[in-house]
Amino acid sequence: QIARSNNGIERSKYITFGLPAEGIAEARPRLERVEADVTGNLKRLGVPSEALDGQARLALLHGQMHPGNREPFRFSWQDIPKTGLGTKDYIAPDSFDFRQSRLFRVGQYWGAASYLQILASELSDKLLAEILELDAELTVTMHVQTVDQLKAIKTVKGKISDIGKMKVEEQRKAVRAGYDPDILPPDLITFSKDAAELLADLQSRNERMFLLTFTVVNLAPTRQRLENDIFTVGGIAQKYNCALKRLDWQQEQGFVSSLALGYNEVEIQRGMTTSSTAIFIPFMTRELRMAGPSLYYGMNALSHNVIMADRKKLKSANGLYLGSTGSGKSFAAKRELLNVFLTIPQDRIIIVDPMGEYAPLVRRLGGQVIEIAPGSPSHINPMDIQLDLDDDESPLSMKADFLLSLCELVVGGKDGLQPIEKTVIDRCVRLIYRDAALGLDTAKVPLLQDLYEELLKQPEPEARRVATALELYCTGSLNLFNHPTNVDLTARVVCIVLKGLGENLRKIAMHITNDFVTSAVNVNFHSGISTWCYFDEFHRARRSVA
Structure with a gap:
């Protein structure tokens, strides 16, 4: 069971949130309020979380820019005035190479940045779960930007008006051609129905509109391993009626967007409602793997990972x-x-x-x-x-x-x-x-x-x-x-x-x-x-x- 499980895969989940402000003095109290809200909501989900300080964020960025974890992170705030180096000098890799259109190199590793083209009208939460279960080094990034509610409703109403105009034009063509004007193209009927449902969701079902950018950055020590990993991720996306598209000539922008900085330099967005965006919440299962003298208790039914626990450290040591x-x-x-x-x-x-x-x-x-x-x-x-x-x-x-x-x-x-x-x-x-x-x-x-x-x-x-x-x-x-x-x-x-x-x-x-x-x-x-x-x-x- 240990051989069949995914215990060798280490998953780390980070949330970076940002807001516009005139300066850090104005931004700090607002960011602290957002942090309290995010932490509280995660706690209600049963997900423990902690805020990263400056050194922890640098360690995270160092790990993203040094795939394979070969280079240890050595940093101290006291070293900056002594050496004259900046924080970027401590996290930067040996080299970057973004000369190719569909690939890039970070040090000795090959990388490729792609985006997920969401074609399906309905998504399953299994999509993200299967991608995260892959035995590959990858970074999945979701940039979610809220849209003002009034602006979103106005935009959807405008689209409905455009669809209505297209219906009138099709009916005029039908009258001129001498066939029934009620016969409309199937795509037009589908778009009209979807737009009406979206407007109803925004107006009466407490749904919000979001703009989602979903990127996947694969990293591998060899080019052949990289292509195999990308092919596997593409197969999972295709199974759920989506497509994994390479960011041609935008590899650098895709890599920067994958870093835990909150920057999104990929201008490919997909409008999503609250329910659709919630599909991508990456907290599907709670793993129970404790260090120390822990004992084997079977396998997690969802993630298929081995459960190792020390009952003395749990809330209640009793069991049935x-x-x-x-x-x-x-x-x-x-x-x-x-x-x-x-x-x-x-x-x-x-x-x-x-x-x-x-x-x-x-x-x-x-x-x-x-x-x-x-x-x-x-x-x-x-x-x-x-x-x-x-x-x-x-x-x-x-x-x-x-x-x-x-x-x-x-x-x-x-x-x-x-x-x-x-x-x-x-x-x-x-x-x-x-x-x-x-x-x-x-x-x-x-x-x-x-x-x-x-x-x-x-x-x-x-x-x-x-x-x-x-x-x-x-x-x-x-x-x-x-x-x-x-x-x-x-x-x-x-x-x-x-x-x-x-x-x-x-x-x-x-x-x-x-x-x-x-x-x-x-x-x-x-x-x-x-x-x-x-x-x-x-x-x-x-x-x-x-």
């Missing part, structure tokens, strides 16, 4: 893989997981795998696979707690909240836990964690059975009701979570497999798993480590904890 069955969701997640493992060695990876699809990959990576199922030797103790975290919230309060929700899930019912039951559970949680909270050496990590036994010691009948509900998961046949943790939860890659669980245990297992993931993310965050969490079959996980 959506698609139909068999479309490759799990495969895409595994590929990203593998890229993270190989590219970012300090990050941790946690996978919640309801169907056991990731376990073989995690074993190959040397990670910890935890199979939670009846009869499995792997155990996670839901009573584990990290008391040494410097967090805004108390770890003991967070653990009490988790155990309250776990008991509510176990007790079930329409109303869940009653206020007295919540109070009793909170009291018991604080009692069983008292030694650990005090930092005593004799403190040990409690089990779920310790909470069960502490509930039985309480005098309230509500405590016995909760303890009876917990009995199945402590001393009963589903005592899967009543064991000390015997797996490495600190491994770099951890995969929790829930495939062997029945419906009764799955809800509790998902709840305990979510608590483990949250705790691991908090611990890693305090250590300055990023955590990549993958929840496969998200719809099943959501149904289990709903």
Whole structure:
């Protein structure tokens, strides 16, 4: 995909705007207002932009006059008074040669300036997109000049009057020749209809009139490569009912017009309305190719460029893989997981795998696979707690909240836990964690059975009701979570497999798993480590904890 993409092509887009003024003092505030409008409009389009200062504009002109980027740009404002050189001396190439009628030379490169003859009544935005996707060094320039609205309407009305006069003359010829005067030449009918539509657009549809000059300057190291590039651009133009015409004996004017100076020395203009001119807005797609430890995420559907992104630098690092069955969701997640493992060695990876699809990959990576199922030797103790975290919230309060929700899930019912039951559970949680909270050496990590036994010691009948509900998961046949943790939860890659669980245990297992993931993310965050969490079959996980 990288070989088929256009990532080797670097596209730069510049807007140069100008206005008539008596001097720079008058022009500066007006230009600043125009700059604010242009920047604001581009921002509404979702296009980031920045203004070029003097040195950046010189660097741009130096790049245009030194094709191939062989000559480095060396410039400093302090050098001008020392050397006596002007800014042009820093950007000028070794030589210009405009002696030929259809070609010119800039240094060692060959060049040709052409203009686009727009013949089509309707254009597609694919025209500019295809030209910009060419693997060639070229400059596409559009000089757009506004026409006063009243003057444009007056001009179109004049054209309609001329067409009406031509209609009358054709009808007179028809009467003299003895045939039906309503039969008019097809071109005249078409021109009349187009002119009427244009007048309606200008008067009632908030359209403006613009004069457009569209030039293309191709540059290549050899003359044969140049001719091939021009032929390719001409083929694209012809496909969209346009023609690429060489600027004979105007190569110098065409080259100067292509520079980012706002000068237009090519006096070939095409009248366009607002809608027609907007076709040439060059912001068709937004590329996502970030530097640094970025990962591959596929190809842009419009530009066919590779998408490389670092999710940590995006507005939201979260993501979803959506698609139909068999479309490759799990495969895409595994590929990203593998890229993270190989590219970012300090990050941790946690996978919640309801169907056991990731376990073989995690074993190959040397990670910890935890199979939670009846009869499995792997155990996670839901009573584990990290008391040494410097967090805004108390770890003991967070653990009490988790155990309250776990008991509510176990007790079930329409109303869940009653206020007295919540109070009793909170009291018991604080009692069983008292030694650990005090930092005593004799403190040990409690089990779920310790909470069960502490509930039985309480005098309230509500405590016995909760303890009876917990009995199945402590001393009963589903005592899967009543064991000390015997797996490495600190491994770099951890995969929790829930495939062997029945419906009764799955809800509790998902709840305990979510608590483990949250705790691991908090611990890693305090250590300055990023955590990549993958929840496969998200719809099943959501149904289990709903």
